Amino acid sequence: MRATVYHGKCDVRIDQVPDPQIKEPGDAIVRVTHACICGSDLWPYRGMDQYQEGWRLGHEFMGMVEEVGKDVHTIKPGDRVISPFTYSDGTCEFCQKGLYTSCLHGSIWGGAANDGGQAEAVRVPMADGTLVKIPEEASNDEKLLKSILPLTDVMGTGHHAAVCAGVTQGGTVAIIGDGAVGLCGVLAAKRLGAERIIVLGHQPKRLAIAKSFGATDIVEERDAEAIARVQDLTKGGAHAVLECVGTKAAMDMAIDVARPGGGVGYVGAPHGSENLKFSRLFMQNISLRGGIAPVRAYIPDLLKDVIAGKIDPSPVLDMTVDLNGVPSGYAAMDKREAIKVMVQPQK
Amino acid sequence: MRATVYHGKCDVRIDQVPDPQIKEPGDAIVRVTHACICGSDLWPYRGMDQYQEGWRLGHEFMGMVEEVGKDVHTIKPGDRVISPFTYSDGTCEFCQKGLYTSCLHGSIWGGAANDGGQAEAVRVPMADGTLVKIPEEASNDEKLLKSILPLTDVMGTGHHAAVCAGVTQGGTVAIIGDGAVGLCGVLAAKRLGAERIIVLGHQPKRLAIAKSFGATDIVEERDAEAIARVQDLTKGGAHAVLECVGTKAAMDMAIDVARPGGGVGYVGAPHGSENLKFSRLFMQNISLRGGIAPVRAYIPDLLKDVIAGKIDPSPVLDMTVDLNGVPSGYAAMDKREAIKVMVQPQK
Known part of the structure; x- marks a missing residue:
């Protein structure tokens, strides 16, 4: 064959x-x-x-x-x-x-x-x-x-990210990554009852799908400006953050936009994300759950x-x-x- | 004054x-x-x-x-x-x-x-x-x-480690660190109903307190031998691991002795633990929760x-x-x- x-x-x-x-x-x-x-x-x-x-x-x-x-x-x-x-x-x-x-x-x-x-x-x-x-x-x-x-x-993996991040009915969710997993994460978060779903991304075609899947807000800024925008939209961070990339930049971003006491659900295969922004995780009791779905x-x-x-x-x-x-x-x-x-x- | x-x-x-x-x-x-x-x-x-x-x-x-x-x-x-x-x-x-x-x-x-x-x-x-x-x-x-x-x-911090690690009635717990927090973690794990409580440590005086607090097993080996011993005692890792030190060695040890799907509750102020053994966390879906208690x-x-x-x-x-x-x-x-x-x- x-x-x-x-x-x-x-x-x-x-x-x-x-x-x-x-x-x-x-x-x-x-x-x-x-x-x-x-x-x-x-x-x-x-x-x-x-x-x-x-x-x-x-x-x-x-x-x-x-x-x-x-x-x-x-x-x-x-x-x-x-x-x-x-x-x-x-x-x-x-x-x-x-x-x-x-x-x-x-x-x-x-x-x-x-x-x-x-x-x-x-x-x-x-x-x-x-x-x-x-x-x-x-x-x-x-x-x-x-x-x-x-x-x-990808749908099961996006769902795993949402479950591990602790998405709840009525909660606020931020999603890092506009790839297939991130987009499926939008569907999963919506399915689990999230009220506000913020997607960080840049490609119009992907963002259009994100909106059709249930994203309520799109953040197209990058780096510190993206963090500030999510912090502003959520007045202090999202309850649940889905990290759907696997790079250090994505993981750092996920930690930076999570609310104190919130959760990061990560499913991106780690490529550099081993070195964490630990001080914020520690000081704000942000949980890190996830892995291969x-x-x-x-x-x-x-x-x-x-x-x-x-x-x-x-x-x-x-x-x-x-x-x-x-x-x-x-x-x-x-x-x-x-x-x-x-x-x-x-x- | x-x-x-x-x-x-x-x-x-x-x-x-x-x-x-x-x-x-x-x-x-x-x-x-x-x-x-x-x-x-x-x-x-x-x-x-x-x-x-x-x-x-x-x-x-x-x-x-x-x-x-x-x-x-x-x-x-x-x-x-x-x-x-x-x-x-x-x-x-x-x-x-x-x-x-x-x-x-x-x-x-x-x-x-x-x-x-x-x-x-x-x-x-x-x-x-x-x-x-x-x-x-x-x-x-x-x-x-x-x-x-x-x-x-320290008692509240040990308790926080136990809660964040997901200690449950009848579960198996491993505790990294025989300082005051780790010892209080023994008390907390026992209070939450853990059936088996394994403490990794070396000082006879501290280990005696651990036993009086409810530790069922003491692992005095170090490094890879300690990991092998806990893996052997638990037949595949502890359901809940309390990381009560904050160094990279302690965090790595905690991840290595956790059971797939289990949890690490960490409360040691991070001093080098930022660089995680991420591949095991990811591949075995081990959660990481904790922080300042x-x-x-x-x-x-x-x-x-x-x-x-x-x-x-x-x-x-x-x-x-x-x-x-x-x-x-x-x-x-x-x-x-x-x-x-x-x-x-x-x-």
Whole structure:
């Protein structure tokens, strides 16, 4: 089959690789119908992560179950399924608590050992603990499927940021980052009842989506002026701040616009954010919660709301490619010409 | 009157200073009967904070109300009172939420502008929002007063660490730091129902107190061996970790012994802890909460429990001096010969 393979900085290719096969009785083979390129795929693409030549790419996908091992009971061939960006056993202490990303036997898709989602098919280990069946009513609705696709990662990740930041009914929220996760954070904050949602960003197209998702205020200033503007709008800081970038500048900004006693929910993969503005965190008792989002835990509820038409994150997918178009999709996201790219490997 | 004044690194003196006087209608003058030297007083003592010559010292005190301004209604001359280590108006948004340390008009005792607690008397601004009256039944019981004294700071701070770490009934707790705050953290964790309380430390005298306070396990190993031991004892990390030191080594240790999905409650004044072990925090969704403890919020409940004999933090006060003995008290704590020093300025 064909799959996206990393060859070096700014060099991803569609290579021929061995077809996936059932290896363990808990495995499933999924033919990928929809996948995405993730903002976090840009870290290796830009040479900022220790990614190695030959590793597979892509951790967001949905598809049709083609074959299952003898121990798989919750899905069967012909089912339409969605995968979170990690696989997990579903039975360990952490999965039972909903922290699927800390699964004792799980991992993220792609890399050296696992298939990637930007491919024709994927071998899914521990399929019962990983995959969620998409209800029949949505299974053949292309528009709905596009709305469901962000639940593989960015919608669940934005939701995790909102939960970890402590978004509450009637509260004030600030969101750092106008990428797909930040935009989904707007939807999540609105869904959780936030009354005022302030988005910090600069690109008109993204800010238009933010507004359509429920942003009440847009702050286009930068640096100290942006902080002053949020502090002014909120009269002392936002109750909940979603940090959806991962850089030190973004984390510092998040801490600076949080209200004393408030919370920062961070989900951006840390790249320099290790060195915190600690004095403000400490002096104002601002909590820091978050991390890699256990989106598997969130899929069932979010899926219901997408199917019911209550949320629709699909506007973040503003470019669509087939498998051959994946390299151009990476380039478009790298240049910020696209917010997020949908991949349709069967087209 | 006489008060403790900072003159430079390892140089604190008892100087003659002007008597405190009522300046604002909300003020009270308190004659200090009991005060403490705090572990955090050692930062300026050791020249590690920007403290300047002439600044007052001491932020933990109790005493007798001598005089009150015309707007003071909750206390009167002759009352025995306890002060938290900050003063606060009691009425602003943050005080109303219990976050007294973020009071819009408050500050910590001592420094350039405020009286310090290691003195004969203190002018207390916003006395109604700051001071708590000690019930008559305890007011003349010297033994009980010594047990109440740690509520000015270390007992409330240890409690804050426990609350922020998310200590729960039946949970497993690890405590980094065997100073007065860490030891009070043991009492707090036990009070909140923790089943297993692991203390990391090395000094036999402190560890004996930890055991008497409810520690179930003592880990005397250091560095990687200590982490391995806690990981082994807890089979994967403690649910709640109390970081009661403030150094980078202590914060790293706290993160390393926390269970995935668990929490670190940190209360040590940050001195190098700004640079976090972020990858583990992120990958295992370990929350980081804490900061300067709003002990004013905790005094009423903890005071009831001390008076009822349910908790007694007084063993952390293992040395007593009069005002002239304050410099030797600092030296004893600096050399770790004393855990915490009680000061009796009227003796």
